[in-house]
Amino acid sequence: MKEMFHSAALKLTTWYLLIIMVLSVGSSVALYHVSSSDLTRNARRQVIFFADQLEPEDFRDYTRLRQRQLNDDIANLRQNLLLFNIAVLIAGGAAAYALARRHLQPIEEALESQTRFAADASHELRTPLAAMQTEIEVALRNRGLTKAQAIGQLQSNLEEVGKLKTLSEGLLRLAQRSSEDITDSVAELKPVVKEAVARLKKAAAAKKISIDDRTNNMLIKGDPDSLNELVAILLDNAIKYSPAGSIVKVTSRKHGKLVLLSISDEGAGIPKVELPRIFERFYRADSSRSKQQAQGYGLGLAIAKKIAELHDGEIEVKSRSGKGSTFTLKLALVS
Numbered sequence: 306m307k308e309m310f311h312s313a314a315l316k317l318t319t320w321y322l323l324i325i326m327v328l329s330v331g332s333s334v335a336l337y338h339v340s341s342s343d344l345t346r347n348a349r350r351q352v353i354f355f356a357d358q359l360e361p362e363d364f365r366d367y368t369r370l371r372q373r374q375l376n377d378d379i380a381n382l383r384q385n386l387l388l389f390n391i392a393v394l395i396a397g398g399a400a401a402y403a404l405a406r407r408h409l410q411p412i413e414e415a416l417e418s419q420t421r422f423a424a425d426a427s428h429e430l431r432t433p434l435a436a437m438q439t440e441i442e443v444a445l446r447n448r449g450l451t452k453a454q455a456i457g458q459l460q461s462n463l464e465e466v467g468k469l470k471t472l473s474e475g476l477l478r479l480a481q482r483s484s485e486d487i488t489d490s491v492a493e494l495k496p497v498v499k500e501a502v503a504r505l506k507k508a509a510a511a512k513k514i515s516i517d518d519r520t521n522n523m524l525i526k527g528d529p530d531s532l533n534e535l536v537a538i539l540l541d542n543a544i545k546y547s548p549a550g551s552i553v554k555v556t557s558r559k560h561g562k563l564v565l566l567s568i569s570d571e572g573a574g575i576p577k578v579e580l581p582r583i584f585e586r587f588y589r590a591d592s593s594r595s596k597q598q599a600q601g602y603g604l605g606l607a608i609a610k611k612i613a614e615l616h617d618g619e620i621e622v623k624s625r626s627g628k629g630s631t632f633t634l635k636l637a638l639v640s
């Protein structure tokens with residue numbers, strides 16, 4: 306891909322340079338014609354003027370001298386224009402290449418990120434697919450497969466299909482979000498959080514975790530559905546990565562023109578070295594705790610971050626191993 310963009314940049318440079326050189330050479334040729342005919346006309350006028358004033362012998366010398374001067378002037382003009390065009394060629398080439406790279410860079414970055422996205426996605430999809438393939442192959446080879454075993458097999462396949470569905474839905478949500486969903490919408494913070502809490506009631510109850518929601522009502526800039534999803538992702542994580550019987554706290558406060566919504570848990574926390582990476586797609590903190598105990602594909606925080614960014618907001622995380630984590634969402638208030 307790098308090669309492709311390099312050769313595209315060179316092609317674009319050639320075209321830019323061609324345009325610059327056509328303009329430069331064209332105007333130089335025109336300038337040469339105008340200036341050389343001016344110089345010739347002046348010389349001729351001077352010669353006519355001195356024709357009556359000088360002796361014929363002196364006049365012949367003067368004419369020769371004037372002709373030599375005129376030739377030198379025209380040669381100088383030609384040389385200066387040539388030098389000017391060489392300078393334009395060098396400077397224009399460098400500028401054209403820089404411009405071409407600048408125009409192509411965002412396209413290159415977008416393509417690179419799409420390729421990475423496709424590679425990551427297919428890598429993640431392969432694991433459940435491979436598990437399913439092996440199970441089905443083993444079952445097919447088993448001639449004495451009983452009905453009960455077949456049902457067990459189908460149940461296990463269904464589980465894998467469920468995982469694939471969750472994963473592909475996550476990928477779709479990540480790919481489909483755009484700022485169009487958000488423009489000019491206004492949301493009420495309290496109902497947004499309340500709805501997200503309601504969505505996660507069952508998961509919290511299953512672990513006997515209580516959600517202490519102390520959100521104040523404020524008007525914020527943003528799309529209620531997207532924000533609801535964002536809060537639900539943070540709550541889901543707080544529940545997933547906390548011990549049974551703990552408390553998840555949701556608080557809000559104003560800070561200048563911003564609202565800070567914090568979701569704190571009493572979970573095992575996130576090691577400092579992992580913190581910069583948890584918002585990456587498919588990244589799961591490499592502790593046995595999160596990988597073994599909680600299901601997920603490492604897409605939640607990537608989706609949350611994308612939603613926050615589409616709102617011109619950000620998510621901050623503070624965490625101490627063994628002491629829990631606090632995710633703080635910063636969003637703009639409606640003034």
Ligand code: ADP
Pocket residue numbers: 542543544545546570572573574575583584588589590591595600601602603604605606607630
């Ligand atoms: P997933 O939860 O599917 O693994 P996320 O993108 O939501 O993916 O989170 C990425 C990783 O960040 C998780 O695997 C987990 O290790 C860590 N993490 C996120 N939220 C918390 C939390 N509240 N407490 C502890 N670890 C967390």
